[in-house]
Amino acid sequence: MKKVININFQGRVIPIEETAYDILKQYVESLRRYFANEEGRDEIINDIEGRIAELFSERLKKGAVCITDEDVQAIMASMGRPEDFEAEAAETVSAASGVGGSATGQQQQSSSQQSQSTGTGTSYNTGATRRLVRNADDKIIAGVCSGLANYMRIDPVIMRILFVVLFFTGGSGFLVYLILWVAVPSQSVQSNITKRLYRSSDDKVIAGVCGGLAAYFNISTWVPRLIFALPLIIGLFSGPFNWFWGGDMGFWVGPRIVTGSLGSTLFVTYIILWIAVPIAVTAAEKLEMRGERVDLNTIRDAVKGDLESFKSKAQNWGSEVKQSAQQFGDRARQFSQSEHVKTFTTEASATARSAGSGIAHIIGVLFKAFFLFIIGMIALVLFGVLMAVLFGGPPMMAMKEFFIGGLWQNLLVGLTVFLCLGVPIIAMITWLIRRIMGVRSRNHYLGYVFGGLWFIGIISAALLAGSLSQDFKARNLLEEQVPLTQPSTGKLYVDVASDNINTRYYSSDWFYDWDGDWPIFGANMDSMLLNTVRIDVKKSNDNNFHLDKIRFSRGNDPFYARSLAEKINFQPVQNDSLLLLPKRFAISRNEKFRMQQVLLVLQVPVGKRFYLNRSISTYNWFDIRYNHHGGIDIDDSWEHTYWVETGREYVMTPDGPKQVSKLDPEALKRGEYKEKEKNEDNDEGDGDNQQKQSAPAAPSAPHAPNSRKHKDSTNDGKYHYHRDQKNDTTKVNNI
């Protein structure tokens, strides 16, 4: 008992048994598949269908009630199955597609000779006449990798991965690719074996990624599984060890890299593969996953294999075959459509060549390559940023606390990092995997999802920037005088106190601060150290040293800014002639980083000397915009500040500070005058300075009275003294 259905076949209504219909459909699909690369594919199929319809009609005319399985089988035997006429026609098929339709009589003749080298039967068995060509049929950019792989008889995917790796590690792959693109001719080298990466539906633990990978690379499933699980195992294993060693940074490095970055990389890889790779459901997909040739026999075998394992599904045989055949047809159709698009570039290059100008071809290639290069660079930069975020993670997270306040901003930061940076990278990797592994994208909404998420990321980045700029909007300052005792020698040494902070801070080297330009000296989870300190020198109005301390801060309003400025704890310590400044000041995470700054204005009376130690320059100097409109106008009080070099002794003159070594030593020694010309003017003011100044200079005076060199050495005298002490101690340590 069989069901009979009516089909519209080539414009005729034909009653046919359902099973016979299935067979017929399979047969036509197999033909479609077989002639997929043939130029007049639709026409051929149409002709054959027409002939079949004719044979059906004849049979029905002879009195048959309907078309039966046997009828279809008989017709198939007469027409021939793809497998049957493969041996006869295979080479002519490839020859025709190799010439690409522009075949004139002569070319057709020659192409049949060419076909010897481009035989199709199985993909890699072309033998002695193997030539290096770019594969026009199986290509992502220009078919270089595919052609090379065919030449070396390896899987094109391996070659592609190799090139991608080469590209990302120095870009040499790009150059090689470019050269091969220009130098190697393009030709049709078809391979019937199309292997695609699927997730395995039969062999899966979580999502079948490992199973699919194993099938793709033709290895046992446990290999990828072990690779993906390894970091977890090592992590479990090395955990106690880390604990034992007290989590010292030095020891962490080994296991940390494996368990930390590699582990997370593999985890992300798994997730990405999960997203990017479709699962193999139908028989055809399962075959593709294993890289077996998809034709009727193998599909039937696969389906039968399934049936043996799932005997209960026996009745689904028909539907499953039907489904796979439909899938199969869809794909063939898709393939033909994409082929049309692809041929555009091939045709373009072909016409360029036929026009006799290889130059046009090369320019075209270079243009395309340049475009790809730009894309690649953008990808690389994005990748680098993500890596920076990943590896600079802990300090970054620590930093974040000092900038970001409140749920809203935290949310925005999260969105920005993950959507703005993460999404494009994941999308890029997804795309790469799909291209390289030949994953067929079943739907387009993944792209829209990626695009949408990225857009949200951009918006949140903009909102974050706006919100932050609001926090930095206002600026205020707090001015106070630091009481100074007048140094007995008349000379003030300004130095930076040595570091006595033993808390472990993240060094700023964790960021990009290789040259010390970063204003943030260091940070930990509770406080951040800033060294945005600046020292200005100006002339004192009286005969005393004065020190003004101005603390700045920004905030969302001037009052808040002022309260933040108040919280800056920066206390210079004076020890007679030595003024020690803190190396940096700390701000706690409650206060946030709001561009806190400290400006010290040292007022030096005329005739007195001062010396800024070189260590002062470790401060991160900043510029004060004196006329910052809308901000604070500090024009009046600090108009006469001078630029002084560190590590030099200066003397304050009525004209401003002068380097002692550059002054005339005679004049300096002789009397109270800093410079010869100014003798008269400064008589009075410098009177008492003389005694004070002569005191330190006295010991070295006998050595070389009048030479400038001598003066230098005396000037540095104090400094050397200071330093010698240090040297002594280090010597002792060394001994």
Next chain:
Amino acid sequence: MNIENTQSQMRKGILEFCILSIIRRGEAYPSDIVDEMRAANLQILEGTLYPLLTRLKNAEMLTYRWVESNSGPPRKYFSLTPKGEEFFKELETTWNELANAVNKLASKRESLASSANNNNSTTEQPTETTQPNN
């Protein structure tokens, strides 16, 4: 080296020539061509014939017209174009030369005794002699 492969290789080369020579005699319908070829004891599958015809048509060797049929969809009747005619003539001369050469070689029986070693050179010599004929 299997015999079937060699046989199909031999057949393959002459397929186009045979088809053209059938069509040359007048408009032909594909299944007629197959029948005729089978009658001449030249086995061919229709599935092989259709692609060949399409290819020849695309190469402007053949042209066709639709003829209504009472036993099915309209039929394509193929005929030769002038270009196809030219092509056929070239193939014909080649075939004659080839057939002559092959026959000559295949029927030659006497002189082989001299040297079994020169088998290769003897097969090459006739092809060289055929070239001046071109």
